[in-house]
Structure formats: C-alpha cells, structure tokens
Amino acid sequence: xxxxxxxxxxxxxxxxxxxxxxxxxxxxxxxxxxxxxxxxxxxxxxxxxxxxxxxxxxxxxxxxxxxxxxxxxxxxxxxxxxxxxxxxxxxxxxxxxxxxxxxxxxxxxxxxxxxxxxxxxxxxxxxxxxxxxxxxxxxxxxxx
Amino acid sequence: xxxxxxxxxxxxxxxxxxxxxxxxxxxxxxxxxxxxxxxxxxxxxxxxxxxxxxxxxxxxxxxxxxxxxxxxxxxxxxxxxxxxxxxxxxxxxxxxxxxxxxxxxxxxxxxxxxxxxxxxxxxxxxxxxxxxxxxxxxxxxxxxxxxxxxxxxxxxxxxxxxxxxxxxxxxxxxxxxxxxxxxxxxxxxxxxxxxxxxxxxxxxxxxxxxxxxxxxxxxxxxxxxxxxxxxxxxxxxxxxxxxxxxxxxxxxxxxxxxxxxxxxxxxxxxxxxxxxxxxxxxxxxxxxxxxxxxxxxxxxxxxxxxxxxxxxxxxxxxxxxxxxxxxxxxxxxxxxxxxxxxxxxxxxxxxxxxxxxxxxxxxxxxxxxxxxxxxxxxxxxxxxxxxxxxxx
Numbered sequence: 001x002x003x004x005x006x007x008x009x010x011x012x013x014x015x016x017x018x019x020x021x022x023x024x025x026x027x028x029x030x031x032x033x034x035x036x037x038x039x040x041x042x043x044x045x046x047x048x049x050x051x052x053x054x055x056x057x058x059x060x061x062x063x064x065x066x067x068x069x070x071x072x073x074x075x076x077x078x079x080x081x082x083x084x085x086x087x088x089x090x091x092x093x094x095x096x097x098x099x100x101x102x103x104x105x106x107x108x109x110x111x112x113x114x115x116x117x118x119x120x121x122x123x124x125x126x127x128x129x130x131x132x133x134x135x136x137x138x139x140x141x142x143x144x
Numbered sequence: 145x146x147x148x149x150x151x152x153x154x155x156x157x158x159x160x161x162x163x164x165x166x167x168x169x170x171x172x173x174x175x176x177x178x179x180x181x182x183x184x185x186x187x188x189x190x191x192x193x194x195x196x197x198x199x200x201x202x203x204x205x206x207x208x209x210x211x212x213x214x215x216x217x218x219x220x221x222x223x224x225x226x227x228x229x230x231x232x233x234x235x236x237x238x239x240x241x242x243x244x245x246x247x248x249x250x251x252x253x254x255x256x257x258x259x260x261x262x263x264x265x266x267x268x269x270x271x272x273x274x275x276x277x278x279x280x281x282x283x284x285x286x287x288x289x290x291x292x293x294x295x296x297x298x299x300x301x302x303x304x305x306x307x308x309x310x311x312x313x314x315x316x317x318x319x320x321x322x323x324x325x326x327x328x329x330x331x332x333x334x335x336x337x338x339x340x341x342x343x344x345x346x347x348x349x350x351x352x353x354x355x356x357x358x359x360x361x362x363x364x365x366x367x368x369x370x371x372x373x374x375x376x377x378x379x380x381x382x383x384x385x386x387x388x389x390x391x392x393x394x395x396x397x398x399x400x401x402x403x404x405x406x407x408x409x410x411x412x413x414x415x416x417x418x419x420x421x422x423x424x425x426x427x428x429x430x431x432x433x434x435x436x437x438x439x440x441x442x443x444x445x446x447x448x449x450x451x452x453x454x455x456x457x458x459x460x461x462x463x464x465x466x467x468x469x470x471x472x473x474x475x476x477x478x479x480x481x482x483x484x485x486x487x488x489x490x491x492x493x494x495x496x497x498x499x500x501x502x503x504x505x506x507x508x509x510x511x512x513x514x515x516x517x518x519x520x521x522x523x524x525x526x527x528x529x530x531x532x533x534x535x536x
Contacts, residue, residue: 027375028226028438052369053356054440055471057451057464070438070449077375079438102356105474106466128183139188 001049003029003078010080013037013044020083027076030068032083038069039094041082045071046100051080053102058110060142065091065114086116088143095121113140148176151485151522153492164473166492173484178477193463198224198298198432201460205450206292208467211254214247215443216465217296219450222377224298224429227437227452232427236300238420241378243286243295244441245409245416249320250279251444252402252409255496256327259399262490263340264527268330275323278316285309300426310417317410324406331399336533341395345479345491348393355475358468359446360405361495363389364397371442383415395494402496432456443468445496469495486525 003026010031011018020032033041045051051071059066069082086093095118096103107118108127115138118124126133138144153166165184169177189208193201205216218240225232232240253276260268280290286305287293295301331337347357352365362369368389372380388404390397434456440449446468453462472495480491 025226025229030436050353052353052358054447054449055464055466057462059453059462059464068451070451072374072447074369074374079375079440081438100356101354102471102474105470126183128186130183139191 218441223439264530299429
C-alpha cells in the first residue's frame with residue numbers, strides 16, 4: 001500500500017480525534033491521536049495494512065507520559081508512529097495485546113518502568129525488574 | 145497420562161550475552177507450555193544514556209551486546225542522522241556497511257558453531273569458530289580491536305580505513321568462501337541434519353506477523369524483510385546483493401538463511417572496498433536541535449530499533465532501544481510447544497539468542513525437588529538423538 005493511501009485511511013478513521021499530524025520525512029510519519037481510538041487505528045495498521053509492530057516507546061516529558069507506537073510498513077520502508085499523550089493523573093490506556101500478541105512484552109516493560117496501566121493486558125507482571133521491586137517506583141519517571 | 149514436569153532452563157551464565165530463563169512444562173517427552181523470563185542482566189542502559197553526551201552514548205550502547213556490538217551504534221547514528229535530517233559523507237557510509245557486514249559474518253559463524261554443538265556435530269563447531277578468527281583479525285587491522293570496534297560516531301565514523309589494507313582484507317575474505325561452501329555442504333547435504341532440523345520449531349508466515357519477529361527468524365518463514373533493503377542506510381543501496389529467504393520456517397530454514405547470508409555479506413564488503421570513494425569521514429556535528437529521530441539497522445539477528453528525543457541539550461532526553469531478540473525470543477512460545485525435550489534445545493537456540501542458559505538447566509521433580517537432569521544432560525539428549533538417527 002502506498003504511503004499517501006495509508007495516511008488518508010488513518011485520517012478518515014480518526015476524524016477529529018487526530019490531534020496532530022507530522023509528515024516528517026519520506027520514511028517517517030508521526031500521528032498524534034486521542035487514546036480512545038488507539039485500538040482502532042492499531043487494528044487498521046496491524047491487520048489491514050499488515051504493518052509490523054516494531055515496538056513502543058514510553059517517554060516522560062515531565063508534564064505528561066507520551067506513548068509512541070512504532071509500526072513498520074516494510075514494503076515501503078515507512079515507520080508510522082502513533083503518539084498518545086497520557087495525563088499523569090490518569091495513566092491508563094487500552095492494551096493492544098488482544099489485537100497483536102507481540103505487544104505483550106513491551107507493555108509489561110512500560111508498565112514497570114513508567115507506571116502506565118494497560119487495561120485488558122492478560123499478564124501485567126514484571127518483565128525486567130525483579131518481582132519484589134518496591135511498588136510505585138518507576139525507574140524511567142522524571143518526577144521521582 | 146504421564147506426570148507433568150517443569151524443566152527450568154537458565155537463567156544465567158557469564159559466557160555469552162542475554163541471560164534468559166525458560167520454564168518448559170513437559171508431559172512425558174513433549175513440551176506442552178513454556179514461560180519465558182528475561183531481565184536477569186538489566187542495566188537500564190536507556191536511563192544511563194540520558195546522562196551521557198551524544199558522542200559518549202555510542203560507546204555505551206556498543207556494550208549492549210558483545211556479539212553484535214556495532215549494530216546498536218549503527219541504528220543510533222542513523223537515528224541522529226534522521227533527527228538532524230543529514231546524510232553523512234559518502235566514504236563514512238561505505239565504512240559503516242563494511243563494519244556491519246564483517247560483524248554479520250562472525251555472528252552467523254558463532255551461531256552455526258553452537259548449533260552444530262547442540263546437534264552433536266562438534267567438528268562443525270570447531271570449524272565455524274576456527275574460521276571466525278580471520279574475521280576478527282580483519283577487525284583488529286581496521287580498528288585495533290577484535291570486538292567493540294568503536295568505529296561509529298554521530299555524523300560519520302571515528303577513524304578512516306587505509307587503502308593499503310584493502311588487498312589483504314579482500315584476500316582474507318575470499319579465502320573464507322570455500323569454507324562457507326564446506327558449511328553449506330555439511331548442513332544442506334547431510335540427511336541426518338536435515339531430518340533432525342527440517343520442520344522442527346516451525347513459525348508460519350502468520351506466526352511471524354503475530355509475533356512480529358525479525359531478521360533470519362522472519363526470513364526463514366518466507367517473510368522478505370530486511371532493513372538494509374527496506375529502509376537502507378550506509379552503502380546498502382549502492383551495492384548489489386540478494387535478500388535471502390526460505391519457506392520452511394523451521395530450524396533448518398533458519399540455518400540455511402544464515403549460511404547463504406554469509407556469501408552476501410562477503411560480497412557486500414568486497415564491493416564496498418572496490419567502490420569506496422575518497423573524501424571526508426565526519427560531519428563534525430556541534431549542536432543537537434530539539435526534535436526526535438528513529439534509526440534502525442539490520443543486525444545479524446534482525447532489526448535493531450533506536451528512538452531518540454532531544455530537548456536541545458547535550459544528552460538525549462529519551463533514548464529507547466529495542467534489540468531483535470526482544471521480539472524473537474517471545475516467539476519461542478509458539479515454536480517449541482508440541483515438540484520433544486530433545487528438540488527443545490535446538491529450537492530455543494534457532495532464533496540465535498543466548499545459549500549459555502542451557503548450561504544451567506536442570507530437570508527437577510516438581511514434588512520432591514530432586515534434581516533429575518541438568519543442562520549437560522539435555523545437550524547429551526539432543527546429541528544422542530542425532531547419533532541414533534545416524535545409525536539408522
């Protein structure tokens with residue numbers, strides 16, 4: 001599928017829930033969306049476009065936690081990054097594991113390192129930190 | 145029904161990279177479930193990276209892995225190039241690709257040797273590691289180091305390559321081609337290796353998509369992905385080379401992909417040496433603007449992914465690293481279930497993670513806690529199965 005077509009389809013599916021669109025270069029697109037439509041857009045990219053889920057990055061920007069989901073459309077070398085901004089007072093977002101199994105580990109990682117709660121994750125235990133790591137301590141948070 | 149037992153494999157051995165822990169649930173001989181645990185060697189390099197300057201980070205991330213130590217700097221410097229929107233000097237692109245491909249050769253040979261050992265072909269093991277040595281010699285000639293070559297820096301490469309070394313490098317590489325032929329013959333023409341590995345631990349195309357596996361693990365399932373082709377950096381779009389895929393999806397297909405890739409890597413290096421232009425090797429970047437960048441590189445095990453967020457300071461504000469095994473190891477859940485314990489070692493090894501773990505495994509009776517079998521026994525089981533098939 002062509003890059004322009006993918007972008008158009010995402011625009012149609014998100015409507016006014018798309019908050020920002022940054023066509024940064026030929027091979028990199030960043031799209032900020034509301035968290036409610038994340039499963040819908042992820043499903044479109046993973047199931048319809050057959051994009052490969054590369055990984056997700058969680059970033060503490062001090063004012064909020066940004067979740068970046070990187071999808072790789074390998075035929076055209078494109079990375080579509082979906083950005084969801086989470087307010088620190090409500091760090092909850094839908095888990096994508098029911099759509100794609102491969103999100104299971106990275107969600108566990110972001111859960112323990114940044115304290116994001118993934119709704120519907122089947123097994124949200126520690127991945128990297130030891131089991132008796134003190135509750136509520138998040139190594140990648142900047143406000144602790 | 146036989147009693148269900150648990151075989152813990154791992155987690156730690158200082159010999160190789162990536163300690164991980166597999167808990168095999170077995171029913172008689174058959175693996176019925178597997179739990180995978182990682183994080184035994186968590187250094188939180190992403191956090192340390194926030195306290196280093198952009199230049200220092202290249203040294204830090206080289207130490208993520210001792211085997212593919214240049215893949216991370218490759219992806220990281222690509223992320224910096226992406227953030228800045230620059231292309232590094234042409235000569236630096238060629239040098240970057242040469243280092244990347246030399247690393248692929250030595251990494252694939254390392255895997256091949258260990259795979260041979262697990263199957264009871266210790267000659268393959270000795271050969272593979274013997275012929276890995278000349279590659280390390282080339283590294284020493286280029287960078288002064290046999291490992292952790294410190295060749296990369298944001299905006300270019302740290303040191304130049306010398307034209308007078310090129311004939312020797314080419315001669316050494318060409319002398320390896322007959323050895324690759326030997327491995328190809330040893331693996332592809334041996335009926336026992338075939339019987340032992342073909343159709344074992346299969347990932348279908350759909351599994352590959354579901355688990356988002358990368359590198360030879362994906363290409364062995366017929367998924368034609370390779371960052372060097374799809375999102376080229378370095379000199380990969382300036383030389384001729386073939387993308388290797390296989391359809392089988394099992395251990396055999398993964399081995400074949402890696403062996404055939406050895407030829408392509410040697411081919412890429414020789415073309416790079418022949419076509420390398422003269423000129424500067426570094427952009428001398430002074431400032432980092434506010435912004436973000438994504439860089440990736442095809443490591444021997446698959447796509448390495450780096451994300452950099454800059455706040456305009458000296459150090460990354462956020463540096464996310466995703467290594468290929470993070471995706472590939474999770475796919476073992478699919479590949480190993482339903483197979484026998486004697487096949488488990490080679491299946492778990494087929495994605496090219498850390499084998500060291502297998503040396504620390506032990507079969508423990510769930511109720512009494514009595515040790516029944518350890519890692520050496522499992523390798524012996526695997527080797528005995530091969531010997532049985534050879535006799536037949």
